[in-house]
Amino acid sequence: MAEASIRNAATRPAPLLRDLLALALVALGGLAGYLLFPDNLAFLTRLISVALLVLSLDLVVGYCGIASLGQASLYGAGAYAAGIACLNGVTEPFLLVLIGAAAGAVTGLLMGAVMLRAHGLPQLVLSIAIVQLLHEAANKASWLTGGSDGLSGMIPAPLFGVFEFDLWGRSAYLFGLGLLLVVFAILRLIVRSPFGMLCRGLKEDPLRISALGIYAFPVLLKMFVISGAVAGTGGALAAIATQVVGLDSVSFELSANALVMLVLGGIGHLYGALIGTVIFMALEHVVAAANPFHWMTLVGAVLIAIVLFAPRGLSGTLDQFAGLLTRQGGRTGR
Amino acid sequence: MTPVFEVSRLSKEFGGLKVSRDISLALPEGERLALIGPNGAGKTTFVNLVTGRIRPNSGHVHLAGEDITKLGPEQRVRRGLVRTFQVTRLFPDMTPEEHVIMTVLQRRGRAARILARFHGDSEAADEAADVLATLGLTEVARRKVGAIAYGQQRLLEIAIALAQRPKVLLLDEPAAGVPSSDTPRIEEALGRLPASLAVLMIEHDMDLVFRFARRVVVLAAGALIFEGPPADVARDPQVREAYLGSYAHAGSQA
Numbered sequence: 001m002a003e004a005s006i007r008n009a010a011t012r013p014a015p016l017l018r019d020l021l022a023l024a025l026v027a028l029g030g031l032a033g034y035l036l037f038p039d040n041l042a043f044l045t046r047l048i049s050v051a052l053l054v055l056s057l058d059l060v061v062g063y064c065g066i067a068s069l070g071q072a073s074l075y076g077a078g079a080y081a082a083g084i085a086c087l088n089g090v091t092e093p094f095l096l097v098l099i100g101a102a103a104g105a106v107t108g109l110l111m112g113a114v115m116l117r118a119h120g121l122p123q124l125v126l127s128i129a130i131v132q133l134l135h136e137a138a139n140k141a142s143w144l145t146g147g148s149d150g151l152s153g154m155i156p157a158p159l160f161g162v163f164e165f166d167l168w169g170r171s172a173y174l175f176g177l178g179l180l181l182v183v184f185a186i187l188r189l190i191v192r193s194p195f196g197m198l199c200r201g202l203k204e205d206p207l208r209i210s211a212l213g214i215y216a217f218p219v220l221l222k223m224f225v226i227s228g229a230v231a232g233t234g235g236a237l238a239a240i241a242t243q244v245v246g247l248d249s250v251s252f253e254l255s256a257n258a259l260v261m262l263v264l265g266g267i268g269h270l271y272g273a274l275i276g277t278v279i280f281m282a283l284e285h286v287v288a289a290a291n292p293f294h295w296m297t298l299v300g301a302v303l304i305a306i307v308l309f310a311p312r313g314l315s316g317t318l319d320q321f322a323g324l325l326t327r328q329g330g331r332t333g334r
Numbered sequence: 335m336t337p338v339f340e341v342s343r344l345s346k347e348f349g350g351l352k353v354s355r356d357i358s359l360a361l362p363e364g365e366r367l368a369l370i371g372p373n374g375a376g377k378t379t380f381v382n383l384v385t386g387r388i389r390p391n392s393g394h395v396h397l398a399g400e401d402i403t404k405l406g407p408e409q410r411v412r413r414g415l416v417r418t419f420q421v422t423r424l425f426p427d428m429t430p431e432e433h434v435i436m437t438v439l440q441r442r443g444r445a446a447r448i449l450a451r452f453h454g455d456s457e458a459a460d461e462a463a464d465v466l467a468t469l470g471l472t473e474v475a476r477r478k479v480g481a482i483a484y485g486q487q488r489l490l491e492i493a494i495a496l497a498q499r500p501k502v503l504l505l506d507e508p509a510a511g512v513p514s515s516d517t518p519r520i521e522e523a524l525g526r527l528p529a530s531l532a533v534l535m536i537e538h539d540m541d542l543v544f545r546f547a548r549r550v551v552v553l554a555a556g557a558l559i560f561e562g563p564p565a566d567v568a569r570d571p572q573v574r575e576a577y578l579g580s581y582a583h584a585g586s587q588a
Contacts, residue, residue, distance in 0.1 A: 015453070194439050194455070195448045201425055201436065208423040211385075212440050212498065213411030219446055226448075 019188050022271060026184055029278075030177040034170075041169035043285055045241040048176040051277040052183060052234025053254070054261045055270060056104075059227040061259070062268030063191060064220055065203030066115065069255050070127030071231060073134045076250025077107035078232025080138065080145055083245035086154035093156045093165075093175060097236045104232015105225045107134075112224025116217055127255075134250050150246035154239060165240065172241035179237055183230055187270055190226065199223055260299075264306055266313020275314050336399065337362050338532045339415070339502040344383055344393030353379045354390070355557040361502060361532040368535045368543040368564070371553035372577050377536050380553065381506055385417055386410045398501055414501030418491040420510055420536075426480030430471050430490045433479070434462035437497040462497065469493045469523050485516030492523055503527070505535040509542055521545060552576065 033044050057071045081103030082096040090096060115126050138145045145151060158164045163171035190196050201209045202216050209216060239245045248254060257280070265276020280299065287295035310317040337360035346354040353376045361367055371377055382388045384395060386407040394403045397415050405413075424433060438458040439445040453459070466475050469489045474482045479490065488508060495503055509520045517539075524546055527533060537543050543550060543564060550567045552560035554576035560567060567573055 015451075189451075190448055192452055193448050193450055194436070194444060194452045195446045197428075197432065197436055197452045198445055200428075204425050204427075205423050208419075208425070210407050211411060211417060211419070211423070212437055212445075212494070213408050214440055214445060215408050222446070222448070 015192060019185065022188065023181060023185055026271075026274065027177070027181055030180070034173060034177070038168075040285075041173040042241070043281075045169055045173045045176045046238060047277060047281045048173070048180050049234040049238040049241065050258070050261070050281060051180060051274055052237065053231050054258050054265070054273040054277045055183065055187060056227040056231035056234065057258050057262050058267060058270060058273040059187070059191075059223055059230065061262060062270075062272075063196065063199045063203065064223050066220065067124045067259075068115070068127040069124055069252065069259060070111070070129075070131035071227075071258050072250050072252070072254040073111055073127075073131045074104045074107050074228040074231035075235040075238075075254065076131075076134060076138065077228070078104040078235030079239045079245045079249040080151070080235070081232070082236035082239040083151040083154055084144065086156055086239065087151060091155065091157035093159055093240055096156060096240055097179065097233055100232045100236020100239065101229040102232070104228040104230070104235065106228070107232070108224040108226070108228020109221065111228070112221045115224075116220055128252060131250065131252050131255050135247060135252070138247055138250050145245075148247060150244055151239075152244045154243045154245075156240045156243070165243070169241065172237075176237050176241060179233060183233060184270065184274075187230070191270065195219065195222065260303060263313060264303060266310075266315030266317070269313075269315040269319070272313050272315030279314070337396075338398055339534070340394075340396040341384065342394045342396070344380075344390050344395065346379055346383055346388065346390050353556050354383060355555075357393070357553070357556075357558055359551055359558065359561070361534060363530050363532055365532045366535070366546060366548045367533065368537055368547035368550045369553060370537060370540070370543060370550060370567075375553045375576075376556040377553055379556075381417070381504065381536060384504065385415070411498070414499070415504070416495045416498045416500035416502070417504040418495050418506055418508060420506040422484070422487045422491050424479045424487055424490060427478055429476045429478060430466060430482070430486075430493070431459070431462055431475040433490060433494055434465050434497050435459060437494050438462055438465075441498055465493050465497045468496070468526070470519065483516070485512045485519060488512055488516075488520055489523055492520075496527075500531065502532045502534065505533060505537075507537055507539075508535065509537070509539055517542070 034041070037044060053071060053075045056074060057068065060066050060068050060071070078100030082100040085099045086096055090099065111130055114130065115123050118126055139147055156165050159171050159175055165172050198209065198214065198219050202219060206216050235249060238249065261276040261280040262273055263276070264280055265274065266272030283299055283302065284295060287298050306314065339361040342358050344354055344357045345352065357380065359367070369377065369380070379388070383390050386405055390403065394401055396402065397410065397413050400413065402410050402413060435452065435455070435458045436445060438461045439455065442458070444450070444455065463472070463475070466472055469492060471486060471489055471493060474486055479487060492508065508524065509517050512520060521542065535546060547564050550560070550562065550564050551558050552567060552573050559572045559576060560570050
């Protein structure tokens with residue numbers, strides 16, 4: 001038995017080390033972006049804010065198995081809350097992010113409370129209905145949201161009172177990268193908490209979890225709130241960095257794109273959400289500049305190729321390769 | 335002695351079809367009762383009624399003196415009515431250790447904690463290790479469940495149930511699907527269940543029933559038609575009729 005436990009200890013990767021490694025990789029990637037594309041920082045900041053949205057979607061889809069095509073509801077709630085707060089004199093960027101996260105969390109609570117009443121396809125339809133309703137509400141309540149013109153003219157205070165959110169977008173990008181790292185680190189911890197394991201269990205077999213005496217609803221609702229906070233953080237970052245908030249931030253299209261990015265990168269890994277966002281948005285950026293009318297065709301072709309040749313997404317395929325290399329395919333890896 | 339688990343006059347019909355008729359039975363502490371019956375006798379419906387998956391049309395279920403007829407499945411589990419599944423319901427990507435730790439955490443009210451590490455709870459890990467050792471699963475404790483033998487998965491089902499510290503344990507065909515070479519291990523595990531635990535086993539395999547049960551009830555066409563010691567069950571004319579009748583019927587349909 002002693003021999004067995006020693007062998008097992010050797011095959012279980014030290015989680016803390018893996019976490020630090022993952023964080024270092026994200027930080028390195030982010031800094032590489034900063035150094036290699038100094039003229040594209042506005043785009044890269046938007047990429048980070050969308051990455052937060054896709055991460056938040058991974059929590060719901062990848063860890064709880066709840067399909068949603070309305071995730072931009074939470075992102076938009078964060079963006080509008082931060083934007084409105086900023087226009088009303090709250091200009092401290094960290095406070096704006098907190099406001100965005102809180103607005104996203106509250107929206108997540110409401111959205112979860114509605115969506116968790118249904119299962120499967122009706123649940124998916126509910127998510128679409130919610131984002132469409134919020135989109136329409138934001139459009140109609142123009143006294144608050146600016147309607148179809150959106151919000152503009154927000155001027156956030158300098159970061160730490162020193163670094164201004166200027167035209168070059170350096171402060172905004174590094175601020176965004178910092179946020180992403182913090183959120184990513186927290187989420188890595190959450191998915192490995194008892195709560196995170198429970199969500200994985202609920203995704204695979206709700207009846208088994210019920211037979212342990214555990215109610216699914218409060219667990220899943222909690223995840224909706226966390227997901228809302230993450231998406232709201234992304235929305236607030238977009239509001240701070242671009243200093244505009246438009247109806248597109250609470251749209252079905254953005255929700256659907258987020259799901260495409262997640263599938264592209266691979267669900268249920270967190271880092272898959274990052275990979276998917278980078279590839280999708282980079283493709284969009286490059287191809288749309290070359291041919292603004294047909295870039296979606298190329299994205300479609302790439303997506304079909306990935307579904308056919310790497311059905312678990314790019315991150316899932318990377319995992320398989322890693323498994324082959326280290327010969328622990330059948331062992332516990334997460 | 336007052337029974338720890340009691341079902342009284344439980345009835346269920348689906349659109350006029352009576353699938354459970356006036357079922358009554360009682361389990362005192364330490365009971366080893368087997369419920370047998372031919373296919374279609376209503377065993378699955380009975381399990382669903384008892385575990386709270388479906389509501390009866392009439393009748394009551396009592397656990398440790400409390401009427402739990404109106405409680406949902408989760409509440410019943412929390413009060414100590416625990417079941418295993420006829421077809422194992424496990425998470426292929428998790429390890430046996432993780433299954434049992436999750437169970438222990440739930441029993442201790444810590445299963446949904448966010449600000450903790452799942453593998454960092456040494457109390458739960460120790461208890462899980464003990465339970466797994468009792469069932470001889472230490473060797474495979476940290477393999478993925480999808481990679482261990484089916485017999486071991488069945489043992490894990492029992493381990494999870496035991497980690498819940500039940501008052502009443504419902505074993506739904508605990509040896510189903512297990513190759514005969516592995517059944518002795520299952521039987522051995524069943525033989526070492528806590529003596530005070532009341533166990534209701536639903537089972538097809540008559541050999542297992544004879545070795546395990548002290549008392550047998552027979553369900554046929556939704557009603558209990560026999561109750562007594564295992565030795566008498568095969569001699570009972572009603573039971574023979576129910577089994578042979580149904581087999582003859584099945585034969586004519588095939």
